[in-house]
Amino acid sequence: MELEDIGRRIDQKTAQLAVIGLGYVGLPVACEFARAGFTVLGVDVRADRVAQINAGRLPMEGKEPGLAELLAQVVESGRLRAAVEYGELADCDVVLIAVETPVDENHRPQYAALRTALANLGPVLRPGALVVIESTIAPGTMQGLVRPALEAATGRPVNQGFFLGNCPERVMPGRLLANIRQMNRVVGGWTPATAQIMVRLYRQVVSGDLDPTDCLTAELVKTAENAYRDVQIAFANEVALLCESMGGDVWQVRDLVNKSPGRQMHLPGAGVGGHCIPKDPWLLIANAGEGFAPRLIPAARAVNDGMPLHVADLVVDALRERGKGIAGARALVLGYTYLENSDDTRNSPSADLVQRLAQLGADVRVHDPYVEEYQRDLYARAAGCDALVLMVRHGEYQGLDLARLQGLVATPILVDGRNALDPEQVRAAGWVYRGVGRGA
Template sequence: MRTHVAVVGLGYIGLPLSLALCERGETVIGVDVDERKVDELRRGVTHVMEPYRGESLESILRRHLASGRFTATTSLAEAAERADTFIVTVGLPVSGEVVEKTPLLACINDLGRVLTAGDLVLIRSTLVPGMMERDIIPRLASASGLVPGRDFHVAYAPERVAEGRAMEEFQTLDVVVAGLTDACARRAVDVLKRLTDGQFHKTSLRVAELSKVVENAQRDVNIALAHELKAVAEQHGVDVYELIRMANTHPRVRLLEPNIGVGGFCIPNAYAYLAASLTSEEHIPLFSLARQINLLAPHRAARQLDETLHRVGKRLSGARVALLGLGMKDGSNDIRQSPAIHFADILAERGASVAAFDPTVEPYFPFQAASLEDCLADADAVAIAAWQEAFDTAPWPHLLARCQHPLVVFDLKRRLVPSLKQAQWQIQGNSHLPYIALPAPHASAERDCAVEMVP
């Protein structure tokens, strides 16, 4: 009897979803076209960082491999021998503003060929609104020779989790769900109830598709507002973080904080998905402008770094810049559309010599250093793009004392400066302006230097 769940696509969403299902007692067959990834998973190896209740995702993977609750394969036909539920998490890459539908549609065609009567196809990928009715359901019907909604069930329930919290949020967040028919929606809810304690909100396919894209686009707009507020605060000579903190004391205000950009697979792609669903006569300038503002954030950061280097008699061109963190956000090793990578490219284009270190990111780029010490050696500037847990315990005063001085520190994360203060580096000025850390009287060798800080 086929009672297992097949999760199709084993990336940053599909693998945590699979293991969250296993945590709930389900038996899951993971399917992915990447043979190398499947081979690694079978050996209990994954580079996806998703800690859950103090346990790494790799440890959870090995536990469920040993119990037999999780297996991995490249064959949909093999999965179909044991599964009657197929949850699809294959994404839609974006190049510029062009959405690449081919990987997902190829998966749908392959899936249709192995469907049998009574199966459920549950799409959890973020879609261009309209794809369920226009692309996915017709392809499933054509490839299977079955009638959707009568012979098999089709539903859509977009995932809404944040990387780093996916294992928990798959089991706790509310779910928006839509089916081709009421029976399809009920079947999807029956499956998802085994996964989550959240509430279910039934709606139409088109609203469900739009809701996920709008959630991400709204986040993009809010981050763009934070970046604009940073420019406003600088013009007024005030601390942007204090400004945001004060505004957020109002119960109806929830401003985010600025950074060097927006990365990952979800938020940066939302505008492209939304725009692709509209006719050429329709325009959504607010979403478009927000995307452009966030794309420019790394450029503005590079310009500010250059200006600060000038103040201490240096130039960005020819300077050695130590870049810390390459993930698309703090605590992540996902480098898809990472603003840190974009920032590194911009610095290099402006003539800087970039050395980057991130203990969670496998060696991939030629500018990656083998260690934090190697990254910081002889640096003229230190830029923090993404904060990783390993940085919490680094001996910063000792490491920074071995950089070139005066040293510029670009610390949007506001994590390094407190460490320097605790080590009794003298900090002059306010956090909203570039400020200088000067040697204290009778300073030790590790503190006997001047540091220009950029918050």
Template sequence: MPVDIEQQVSVIGLGYIGLPTAALIARSGARVLGIDVSPHVVATVNSGRVHIEEVDLDGLVQGVVARGLLRASTQVEPSDVFVIAVPTPVSEDHAPDISFVLSAARTIAPVLKAGDTVILESTSPVGTTEAMRDLLATLRTDLKMPGQGGVPDVSIAYCPERVLPGRILVELIDNDRCIGGITPRCARKALGFYRQFVRGQCITTTARAAEMVKLVENSFRDVNIAFANELSVIAEGMGIDVWEVIRLANRHPRVNILQPGPGVGGHCIAVDPWFIVHGDPDNARIIRTAREVNDAKTDHVVAKASDLIDAYPAADIACLGLAFKANIDDFRESPAVKVAARLARRYGRRVKLVEPYAQDLPVDFVGTGAELIDIDIALERCGVFVVLVDHDIFKSVPVEERAGKIVYDTRGIWPDQPMAAMPVARVAGVA
């Protein structure tokens, strides 16, 4: 579909989804304004740089900023399309918090005009798009909102992303999109917008269905990871190599068990299932249990790692990885951070953090005495290794460089030192 070069688009929130989305829309030819509450983020983008790590994003942002197609501000301006990509966290009791979404709606309300389209991309509990519509209707009584009878002045829709960190720019374009409108007219309006830069199939539905689709996708992953994590605990207790069990079981043509780890992290999979549980707590039994299993796996890893560390009281401890998945700089809800932080609070200066995607000591470790070092120094100085993230750089360490090390591997990247086996060898140089 030809791009409307006169189209003005505002993206509210310049985080891990908002900034790549804004840059891709700008590359398609539209003029894009990115809105963020952080002056640092705004200044960084306006200088053609990025504040997050994502493959090829730095070059893309530099290019569209240089061409005058993307700029950033803390202040909203009139636009034709508003894309909201702000956080939707959960509280300590796992209740969804849509305050950032509603705050974004309040921000854009004064500049809305007839003919505008508002699209929510934030992962949200069912009914959030309608709640946003109701708030806008209250704030702008001069504009007719969709679903309130007659032809609306403003179109409102929901379209969640479904991307993999490290491949965001590719998947924002190539993956299919589920576009849910408050009304069918709203869905069609949003469909026309996404077809300007998305190559994947764009499928329309209702806003509530699209909201549920996003939650179901992440809950499906969470439930399947929970099976792998529970299996790993059972196998460990039986003295069986879980990695071999999974590898052999997956040779069955209809079995595809995922890989276990120290828990589940990231802003999506570790959070979104709670939205479904909160929406129907009586019936979301498997989904709730999966969340509890995955959270408990983090506690299990801390306990097992502590037992191992206590057996070698003179050895320094290397915690390998802090990101929530391999080869990215995203530490949100990371089980690796939770494990390493608890170990650092207990063992202090003995704990060394090895995270190639961190430039500074994360705030979780301030005051613990833990130190951020690289993998080569860790191999020289540390006797106990707790593998928490399967970064490629860790996979590349050969067996001979790990000789004599005591390893608790939660990712299965060093198969000659399986997670299920409790090492009994002495650490080199440790009494």
């Protein structure tokens, strides 16, 4: 099959599409292409997820506007079907890969899922099909891993046996569908001709700009944009810690800094989590050229990783004000996901906080309305506690009934890691208050 044949089938919506990896990225992408009129096959190693999708049920919790309805609709219409077997991919013209790409404890990329996907896809891939990596990967991975792995698994060279590209996703849980539809995308093709075909493909679902480029540039852009965010958050956190040390208020400082032209100080907080921001900076620098040792990006990671531990220090400090020690104190952590109104707990800052508090001898409980394990009644969980520690701005926590809680807790201490509550109101209600970035 020639590249232009794929282009024609895309234009006519007769191209058979597949998405490997049906998680936060792959599932909405599969749904969107199905909505656009394509027949889409989804492949995932998780049989439970595949069964749920084929039953038209969303396999994730959290607020995701429109996704549950769209999934039910495209499954019902027969446009989307999921499978665990790779054999069914043999009929596909275009295969998108959206498997997870974490880093290990030494911050090195872990491509086990990607390698498995490529190894299983290769033997069944139709000659001349287009394969697009949507997963976030370290710059140089298309060249150093994806191309050789797929050439070995297919027994055919790139541009002859198959076509290859990298179109990284920019979605954010909570707005998955809207992001896919509206956001600009970087479209990296192994050749300029491949990038043009990819532009025709993504134009079917994306209304934002589609910027064709090469694979290395696409890899660099994706990881750099998330490293940018991490560094900006680290700057905000550093100013927050400085404000605390000097009696300043970072929220007031931030408001006024941002009145200065060209300044957009990010939000400080109790830590950075999720599957992207804490690991993509490491991906960005994973293959840095010899003789270059990045300094700013690792420093920013260290600042952000330190924030949950700083929240633990605030708990200790507040307890001290009440004449209590941390050992034996009972703390209730409010929120275990990394993002408000989501069920995603990957790289959760709350996990680090819980571990630290436990190390210090505290008796730690957790509440989270979106995490099954922690869904019990908040007020019942708060009974007898010495400190409430707010780590996620879930909607449910904005309207905390402080008067009712005060009657239940043993010690009225509230530590706000997300600036979710008004400190004056909390103090006026008789609580000891500590907040990230708010000096005494």
